[in-house]
Amino acid sequence: MSLKQIIKEAITKRAGPIGFDEFMDMALYYPGLGYYSSGVTKFGEQGDFITAPETSDLFGYCLARQCDEFINGENDILEFGAGTGILATQILFELGRLDNLPNKYYILELSAELRYRQKQTIGKVLPEIIDRVVWLDSLPSDFSGVVIANEVLDAIPAKRLICLDGNFYELVVNWDNDKFVWKVAESVFTNDKALLPNNTVNEYKTEVNYRAMAWIDSLYKSMNECLVLLIDYGMDRSEYFHPQRDEGTLRCYHKHKASDNPFANIGEQDITTSVNFSDIAHQALESGFEVAGYATQAMFLISLGIDNYLSKEDNENERIKLAQQVKQLVLPNAMGESFKVLALTKNLTTNPRGFSEQDLRHKL
Ligand SMILES: C[S@@+](CC[C@H](N)C(=O)[O-])C[C@H]1O[C@@H](n2cnc3c(N)ncnc32)[C@H](O)[C@@H]1O
Numbered sequence: 001m002s003l004k005q006i007i008k009e010a011i012t013k014r015a016g017p018i019g020f021d022e023f024m025d026m027a028l029y030y031p032g033l034g035y036y037s038s039g040v041t042k043f044g045e046q047g048d049f050i051t052a053p054e055t056s057d058l059f060g061y062c063l064a065r066q067c068d069e070f071i072n073g074e075n076d077i078l079e080f081g082a083g084t085g086i087l088a089t090q091i092l093f094e095l096g097r098l099d100n101l102p103n104k105y106y107i108l109e110l111s112a113e114l115r116y117r118q119k120q121t122i123g124k125v126l127p128e129i130i131d132r133v134v135w136l137d138s139l140p141s142d143f144s145g146v147v148i149a150n151e152v153l154d155a156i157p158a159k160r161l162i163c164l165d166g167n168f169y170e171l172v173v174n175w176d177n178d179k180f181v182w183k184v185a186e187s188v189f190t191n192d193k194a195l196l197p198n199n200t201v202n203e204y205k206t207e208v209n210y211r212a213m214a215w216i217d218s219l220y221k222s223m224n225e226c227l228v229l230l231i232d233y234g235m236d237r238s239e240y241f242h243p244q245r246d247e248g249t250l251r252c253y254h255k256h257k258a259s260d261n262p263f264a265n266i267g268e269q270d271i272t273t274s275v276n277f278s279d280i281a282h283q284a285l286e287s288g289f290e291v292a293g294y295a296t297q298a299m300f301l302i303s304l305g306i307d308n309y310l311s312k313e314d315n316e317n318e319r320i321k322l323a324q325q326v327k328q329l330v331l332p333n334a335m336g337e338s339f340k341v342l343a344l345t346k347n348l349t350t351n352p353r354g355f356s357e358q359d360l361r362h363k364l
Contacts, residue, residue: 003033003267008175017172017183021211024157024262024271029110033267036111036155040268043084048253048270051151052231052297052335053087056325060090062304063229064098066354067091067146070227071100075145078106078136081152085118088133089125091148096129102145105133139222147219147228153280154232154272158209160250161189163200171205173263180263194279197241205248206241207273213283220287220346227352228289228344231297234275235340236363249274277342281364284344293343293355294364298336301329303357 001009007026011018028035035042043054052059067077082088088105095101109115115135123130160171162184170185194208219228234240240249252259254269262271281291295303306326313319330336340360343352 003027003030006030006033007173007180007266011173011175017174017185019170019172020160020262021157023173023180027262027266027271028155028157030267035267035270037113038267039113042270048255051083052329052339053083053090053150055328055335056322057090057093058306058309058322058325059301059329060087061094061309062301062306062354063087063148064091064094065304066227066229066352067095067102067148068098068100069350069353070146070348071095071102073100075102075225076104076106076143077102077145078108078140078143078147080108080147080149081114081155082107082109082118083114083150085121087148087150088118089122092122092126092129092132096126101129101132103132106136106140106143107133108136108139139218141222142224143222144225145227147223147226148231149229150231152232153209153212153215153230153275154234155270156209156212156215158207158211158250158273160248161196161206161208163204163206164202166200168196168200193283194276195237195282200241201243201246204243204246205250206245207248207250207276209273209276209279212275213279216280216283216289216344217287220284220289223346225347226345227292227348228346229352229354230275230280230342230344231300231339232275233335233338233340234277236360237276237278238363240274240276240278275340277340278364280342281361289344289346290348291342291361291364292345292348293341293352294360295341295355295358296337296360297339297341298330298332299358300341300354303354306330 029037031037042048122133161168162171168189170189171182172185174181174183250273252262252269252271254265310322313322328334
């Protein structure tokens with residue numbers, strides 16, 4: 001049966017619409033058929049989008065410099081949703097150069113296909129330390145070290161809302177006339193977690209991500225002593241609910257083309273929503289974390305010395321290539337400002353170096 005058919009059946013079985021979070025969950029993660037669970041090429045030029053570690057090794061080298069402060073020869077690293085495995089190789093390679101490898105590099109990956117690719121990538125580039133890399137099926141208990149999630153929060157299924165006559169309603173997914181359609185839920189949306197904007201214009205659409213907030217809470221419970229780095233496209237609450245963002249932040253990516261139609265190319269396109277970092281930070285505080293820093297990706301990488309890698313490169317052709325990559329990572333009209341880094345800590349007092357040049361916590 002096709003994924004479209006499976007989702008349609010979920011709606012007919014319930015005799016009513018499903019939440020957009022349920023639709024997104026099936027479209028991305030349905031075993032064997034969801035976008036992240038199937039064999040379709042997702043990352044890189046042949047796929048649908050390019051992430052920061054796919055853009056340049058310098059991204060992972062800078063992250064390694066941030067990990068270096070917290071490893072001290074005894075702690076571990078835990079990466080969520082490790083994509084092709086390239087970020088893990090960059091971090092382990094650079095920590096090896098710094099002579100500060102973690103005891104274990106854990107990867108928690110939902111997709112069996114991606115796990116396989118990660119094993120191939122890391123085994124090929126760093127065969128001598130593949131034994132340190134361990135794939136987990138669930139959150140570890142009593143973890144100490146650094147947790148990394150690059151572009152993971154945006155892939156956690158969100159709810160979609162619409163404002164009508166001053167009240168928010170959930171936008172749910174129905175099957176009608178042989179296709180998926182949006183439907184406004186009958187009752188007003190009640191919520192006790194996320195702050196929604198007041199005085200919103202009619203038909204304003206937006207998203208809330210309760211599953212991401214629940215994920216933060218369970219992360220806190222499984223940690224002993226840690227620094228968590230959440231890197232993603234997103235913004236603080238006032239920007240998230242800017243009156244001009246009236247179509248929300250839902251985006252789909254297929255072959256490097258963006259659209260706002262999650263009902264096309266089901267199982268073959270990425271579906272994402274931007275991260276409301278204020279909601280994540282507030283949930284983190286409620287769970288017990290400290291919020292240790294918030295900065296643009298550009299300033300985070302600059303604080304960790306991305307420019308030093310350029311100035312140390314002797315080969316001119318190589319330097320030109322690296323300069324292009326750095327531009328992609330730090331320029332405001334590329335990934336520099338739309339991507340942010342949020343740092344959370346549990347039982348740690350050191351201030352992470354990545355926020356020495358900029359700390360925007362007051363905006364959250
Ligand atoms: C856009 S990809 C990012 C991949 C990679 N981090 C990179 O930067 O290239 C999103 C990844 O997040 C993973 N993911 C989503 N929710 C997750 C969760 N709760 N636990 C672990 N991985 C998750 C997906 O399976 C997918 O591999």
